[in-house]
Amino acid sequence: MDLEFTKEQKILKSSARDFLKKECPSSVMREMKEDEKGYPEALWAKMADLGWLGVMVPEAYDGIGGNFMDLAIILEAMGEVCCPGPFFSTVVLGGLAILDAGSEEQKKLLLPKLANGDLILTLALSEPGAWYGTSVINVQAVADKDEYVINGTKLFVENAHIADYILCAARTDKGGSPDEGITLFLVDGKSKGITCTVLDTLAYDKQCEVVFDNVRVPADNIIGENGKAFSVLENLQEKAAVGKCAEMVGCIQTAFDMTVAYAKDRKQFGRPIGSFQAIQHHCANMVIDVDGARFITYQAAWKIAEGLPTSMEASMAKAWTSDASRRVTFLGHQIHGAISFCEEHDMHLYYRKAKAAEVAFGDGDYHLEKVAQQLGL
Amino acid sequence: MEFKLSEKEEAFKSEVEAFLKKELPPKWPEMSTHWPGGYGSLESTNEEAVKAAFTFRRRLAEKGWLTISWPKEFGGEEHSYMEQAIFDERVSYYRAPGMGIATGIAGPTILRFGSDENKQDWVQTIAKGEIEMWLGYSEPNSGSDLAGIQTTAVDDGDDFIINGQKIWGTIAHLADYAWLIAVTDSEAPRHRNASLFIVDNKTPGVTIRPIINILGIHSFNEVFFDNVRVPKRNMIGEKNMGFYYMMTALDFERLMVGIGGFKRLFEQFIEYVKQSEQDGSPLGKNHTVRKKLAEIAVKIEMVYIFFWRTASMLDKGLVPSVESSVLKLTATELSRALADVTMEILGPYGQLMGGSKDAQFRGMAPRGYLDCISATIGAGTSEIQRNIIAMRGLGLTKK
Ligand SMILES: Cc1cc2nc3c(=O)[nH]c(=O)nc-3n(C[C@H](O)[C@H](O)[C@H](O)COP(=O)(O)OP(=O)(O)OC[C@H]3O[C@@H](n4cnc5c(N)ncnc54)[C@H](O)[C@@H]3O)c2cc1C
Numbered sequence: 001m002d003l004e005f006t007k008e009q010k011i012l013k014s015s016a017r018d019f020l021k022k023e024c025p026s027s028v029m030r031e032m033k034e035d036e037k038g039y040p041e042a043l044w045a046k047m048a049d050l051g052w053l054g055v056m057v058p059e060a061y062d063g064i065g066g067n068f069m070d071l072a073i074i075l076e077a078m079g080e081v082c083c084p085g086p087f088f089s090t091v092v093l094g095g096l097a098i099l100d101a102g103s104e105e106q107k108k109l110l111l112p113k114l115a116n117g118d119l120i121l122t123l124a125l126s127e128p129g130a131w132y133g134t135s136v137i138n139v140q141a142v143a144d145k146d147e148y149v150i151n152g153t154k155l156f157v158e159n160a161h162i163a164d165y166i167l168c169a170a171r172t173d174k175g176g177s178p179d180e181g182i183t184l185f186l187v188d189g190k191s192k193g194i195t196c197t198v199l200d201t202l203a204y205d206k207q208c209e210v211v212f213d214n215v216r217v218p219a220d221n222i223i224g225e226n227g228k229a230f231s232v233l234e235n236l237q238e239k240a241a242v243g244k245c246a247e248m249v250g251c252i253q254t255a256f257d258m259t260v261a262y263a264k265d266r267k268q269f270g271r272p273i274g275s276f277q278a279i280q281h282h283c284a285n286m287v288i289d290v291d292g293a294r295f296i297t298y299q300a301a302w303k304i305a306e307g308l309p310t311s312m313e314a315s316m317a318k319a320w321t322s323d324a325s326r327r328v329t330f331l332g333h334q335i336h337g338a339i340s341f342c343e344e345h346d347m348h349l350y351y352r353k354a355k356a357a358e359v360a361f362g363d364g365d366y367h368l369e370k371v372a373q374q375l376g377l
Numbered sequence: 378m379e380f381k382l383s384e385k386e387e388a389f390k391s392e393v394e395a396f397l398k399k400e401l402p403p404k405w406p407e408m409s410t411h412w413p414g415g416y417g418s419l420e421s422t423n424e425e426a427v428k429a430a431f432t433f434r435r436r437l438a439e440k441g442w443l444t445i446s447w448p449k450e451f452g453g454e455e456h457s458y459m460e461q462a463i464f465d466e467r468v469s470y471y472r473a474p475g476m477g478i479a480t481g482i483a484g485p486t487i488l489r490f491g492s493d494e495n496k497q498d499w500v501q502t503i504a505k506g507e508i509e510m511w512l513g514y515s516e517p518n519s520g521s522d523l524a525g526i527q528t529t530a531v532d533d534g535d536d537f538i539i540n541g542q543k544i545w546g547t548i549a550h551l552a553d554y555a556w557l558i559a560v561t562d563s564e565a566p567r568h569r570n571a572s573l574f575i576v577d578n579k580t581p582g583v584t585i586r587p588i589i590n591i592l593g594i595h596s597f598n599e600v601f602f603d604n605v606r607v608p609k610r611n612m613i614g615e616k617n618m619g620f621y622y623m624m625t626a627l628d629f630e631r632l633m634v635g636i637g638g639f640k641r642l643f644e645q646f647i648e649y650v651k652q653s654e655q656d657g658s659p660l661g662k663n664h665t666v667r668k669k670l671a672e673i674a675v676k677i678e679m680v681y682i683f684f685w686r687t688a689s690m691l692d693k694g695l696v697p698s699v700e701s702s703v704l705k706l707t708a709t710e711l712s713r714a715l716a717d718v719t720m721e722i723l724g725p726y727g728q729l730m731g732g733s734k735d736a737q738f739r740g741m742a743p744r745g746y747l748d749c750i751s752a753t754i755g756a757g758t759s760e761i762q763r764n765i766i767a768m769r770g771l772g773l774t775k776k
Binding site: 126128129130131132135136155156197199200201202203207209267268269270276278279326330333334337338340341342343344345348351355356359360363365366 | 417515518519520521522525544545588589590591593654655656657665713717720721724725727728729730732733734735736743746747750751753754755758759760763764
């Protein structure tokens with residue numbers, strides 16, 4: 001047992017942090033709030049240069065052939081600065097789906113572009129009326145000669161408005177159970193019949209409602225097997241949940257650091273507020289939440305990197321980390337007092353981000369239920 | 378012991394209810410996006426709502442209900458505290474504009490402690506709802522520790538000259554006067570060195586700068602006082618008694634928790650849940666959702682009980698200082714719990730702000746999730762309330 005990073009991992013972590021602190025201070029998130037695209041293109045290009053976009057892409061496809069732990073380290077560093085942009089939807093959602101289930105041809109075509117920063121991807125999974133998971137897939141894809149015609153509405157599709165491809169989970173067959181008959185399509189983001197509305201969200205991210213109206217997709221653009229996307233999606237959501245946890249760990253670490261520094265600095269009644277036991281206990285509770293989140297996330301990320309079954313650990317990580325980030329960012333506000341209720345102060349950026357990450361790929365309650373299922377209940 | 382309103386109180390409640398239904402614009406419930414317990418959301422962001430609020434306050438003044446607690450000789454109604462509580466409950470239930478700072482804090486303080494001049498100058502205009510005030514207590518270095526204020530008021534002939542900076546002044550930009558505390562004797566011990574003043578916002582030397590809150594709303598301000606001359610008669614009561622007066626007013630402020638707002642919002646959310654489906658099944662049949670909502674129902678009931686307890690104590694002539702801290706603490710923590718639970722139940726939909734496509738429940742939940750942060754900070758933080766309960770209430774000492 002060794003809970004420390006390897007030398008290489010330490011280097012990756014410190015270089016990622018240094019890079020992002022310099023290139024992506026919190027002001028970038030504020031600027032991107034109003035930006036139509038939602039990310040600075042120059043930053044994206046630099047991330048490609050650093051090899052981040054191809055972190056999980058094998059060298060044969062122009063990537064750097066890292067593993068999930070490397071990805072988690074980068075995501076954590078991004079979380080620390082609330083880095084905006086399509087990294088998660090492209091690298092984690094799109095990239096891992098193609099890596100796991102794409103054909104050799106699809107990989108050859110798409111992965112080098114992805115690694116070079118020439119591709120923005122996203123996943124269209126959730127639908128109106130559905131909360132989490134794949135329990136409701138009503139978007140239909142009907143075969144028509146060598147094409148499929150897609151109809152229906154997807155929700156919470158991050159960066160769909162700028163995506164080169166949307167990976168859309170659609171029903172190609174009623175199936176014996178809801179899990180059967182789901183197919184994953186690689187849909188050109190500029191296809192005729194796609195209407196994208198950017199939603200106004202708490203975390204200023206670019207989540208979209210995407211309406212598919214007779215959108216035609218070549219049959220070759222199916223990722224994985226026809227009608228068998230369920231397990232691909234389950235696997236992807238598990239990894240995505242752990243990826244979100246890594247982001248949250250970074251997010252709450254910063255919120256925590258800011259708060260402890262403030263508690264030492266701010267004086268009331270002639271002494272630092274951190275000298276009051278009420279504040280000390282808040283801070284101690286934050287330590288447990290942050291450290292707990294960190295290591296339960298690393299454990300899950302490590303298992304994924306090792307190719308081990310991770311369902312239990314992933315759900316435990318997402319359950320703990322989701323609730324922990326809500327608690328930590330709230331206490332961050334409480335300890336700062338009125339100053340953090342100002343738009344100018346950064347704390348609310350972390351509070352907003354934490355909430356968005358909490359409800360992405362299943363919140364605490366959803367994953368606790370999954371844990372219960374794993375317990376055989 | 379009797380856990381019900383008396384006949385007289387029931388009749389008064391019906392009267393208030395009928396008045397509210399008649400005088401509030403029918404669209405009011407939709408216009409108001411106030412989150413119970415929050416301090417960051419103002420009706421004044423919407424012009425139509427501002428007008429409606431203004432007209433409604435006029436009606437309240439005409440009816441004598443802006444001064445419901447005041448003695449008859451000053452145009453008040455002299456209702457019992459229980460009746461005031463009933464009034465406050467109904468008004469906040471309908472999210473109606475109720476008492477402001479002038480009517481709720483300045484007026485009662487002047488009636489109790491003010492000089493005859495103070496009463497002459499202010500009581501009538503306040504009672505008619507003609508002026509509004511903002512609270513000039515907090516300073517950059519003095520939040521929880523109010524006795525640490527540095528703004529000074531120096532005696533100079535017929536005036537005091539005020540210098541310093543106040544911060545977090547909610548509605549300072551919309552109000553007419555500051556209800557201000559400043560040090561009048563720098564030699565005297567803490568708590569016996571400051572006085573209360575009414576300062577006209579238009580006095581030369583007063584500069585009001587906006588602060589935008591995390592909801593994106595200009596609700597509060599920082600206000601600078603640079604050699605501001607205030608006539609001596611604008612000092613309230615006696616010199617150096619400011620903290621004593623203010624603490625009394627604060628205890629009163631902590632009663633005004635807007636209790637009905639919690640119940641109303643909860644009822645509306647229950648209706649929403651009943652009509653909604655999650656993954657193809659009724660949302661309200663989800664076990665976790667049921668448990669969370671039932672827990673909130675219990676919390677609301679609890680805060681109501683603390684509320685009635687405080688009112689009934691006041692009617693018996695007791696001073697509810699610890700009890701009003703209990704009420705302030707539980708009500709504002711309920712503000713947070715309500716935001717958490719509505720957000721958790723809405724899951725991914727909780728991220729959608731009002732006005733956004735696909736937003737649920739008018740986008741109230743994410744707004745509340747932001748605004749509730751202010752609840753446990755403003756008017757004395759939760760930590761300070763707990764200190765009061767433990768130290769003042771239980772006699773637990775520091776050493
Ligand atoms: C939305 C909003 C509106 C407001 N409107 C007004 C207004 O109109 N007029 C006005 O004058 N003020 C207003 N305030 C200010 C409010 O009264 C102060 O924010 C509050 O008193 C806390 O002070 P602070 O923000 O400086 O926090 P601090 O006092 O610096 O406190 C920081 C943290 O330390 C904790 N702490 C401090 N002392 C102790 C202690 N002894 N023991 C344990 N913990 C402690 C606090 O609980 C808090 O968690 C408003 C505040 C908000 C958020």
